Amino acid sequence: MTTTTTSRVRTGARTPTRRHPLGRMVRTEALLLLRDGGTAFFTIFFPAVLLVGLGLLMPWADEPFGEGPELSAITAITGYAPIVLALAVGTAALSTMPTTIGGYREKGVLRRLSTTPMPPSRILLAQILVALGGLSVASVLAVTAGVVVLDISLPTQPGVVLAAFLLGAGAALALGCLIASRAATAGAATAMGMIAWTASMFFAGVWMPLPLMPEVVRTISAYTPIGAASQAMAQGWYGTGVPAHELVVMAVWTGVAVPLAARLFRWS
């Protein structure tokens, strides 16, 4: 990957050891995330811990997920797997990333970066890549733990799950960027992020699985970025057909929130 731009090449020596600023920034930000124990736990390990915890402790874990041919064919804990992936997406995108960027704005880290030749968009991109890495690792850990420890069933349509996961991550990160674009402090970002996170987790079915919720909640959920991701992943995991409505909803969230976040973004 090359991250240099030709527009700022000056006459004179360009050192052969030119480093890749985006790569270095991603690596540094990833290290910083891992060093912050609490945040690292919630971003990377919590989804796996939650899934395994529920699977081992809850008496309903091995019972059928619900009534009807689709839901009675899988265990409740398998039905909970896509929900846990939605949790992994939501935590990294709506909690970790906005809080980090809000804190950088509060402490003048963004202002300092704005005095360097690093183009502003790269700083956001680095954060998005780190969040994407974090939520991907968290999801792989959760699914692996689910398969190994709880013997959950794997998706019937892995391609649909993957597409829903990636589009959901995109939509959630776009919403996270929108929060991060203006939050003046880490505290403000956390507050806004937690509201979005809590609502998203409700609509994703973390508190109560969606198939068990009223029709009206499921309808609203299908229009929220993470609710749509949860439903689309569920359909790919144990349903049939392509969840076109949910996939379009997620694409629209991404397409609207990313340019808006870029317009609203503030350095200080």
Next chain:
Amino acid sequence: MDAPVIEVENLRKTYGATTAVADVSLTVARGEVLGVLGPNGAGKTTTVECLAGLRAPDAGRVSVLGLDPQRETAQLREALGMQLQESELPGRMRVDEAMALYASFYDSPADADELLTDLGLADKRSTQFRRLSGGQKQRLSVALALVGNPQVAVLDELTTGLDPQARRDTWSVIERIRDRGVTIVLVTHFLEEAERLCDRVVVIDRGRVVAEGTPAALAGSGGQTLRFRTSVPLPDGVLRVVPGVDEVRSDGLAHVVRTRGDHAVDAVLALTHAGVRPEQLEISHGSLEDAFVRLVTATEEDR
């Protein structure tokens, strides 16, 4: 003489109804250390933010290394290093990581290890930012401003909040940077700092340049102060008629006389002519601080 590295002409910047900078012009020659002095809220920071391209001026012309900071921002970022007030790093970022990261942003960065050694941070390489002392954070901030090998460094309130020892350590760092030929703009409200480091200072007050010159010339414009005792009370009016004497204050037999320029000697002569012998005579030259207070007070009275 070379063309100036920095030229600011009739800069103006307002925020809503507040005029941060009304009319500021200044030039800085290559290799020069320019001090920007002024009380809080005078427009110092806005001025340097405009010349670094962080803010767009409302009016006036700014040129840095022949570049327009608003239009040729990318080239300017390569060549200008800036240390901002109250700019931190992520708490868990290590010193060496910060240096490597910021060095990676530039086309031809400086040697990070050498900079850290120069700034006395060599043994803090693997320390996280949050564990550094205030002075160390400030020195790292200077190191980051210099890691791009800039031709111009802008340092804003470099030593604010540092203890006297850390302040002196930071000053010697600035002297070493100056010796490398880097042009430096130093925003400060410590006059001692300006006297020690700057070739030239401009004093900004209420958005305008109210004085400009070498620290010594500005200090000299503050006049002289005589302190002496006499064995008899001063005859009435003996000093007030002397040209250049601004103020005579007597407390019994102890006297303080302020003169403009170097008229102290005229005051002494006048006393001798009147047959009065000044005892324990001390003559002091104005300090930059006296000059600063006088300049800033004068503009406040114009209000």
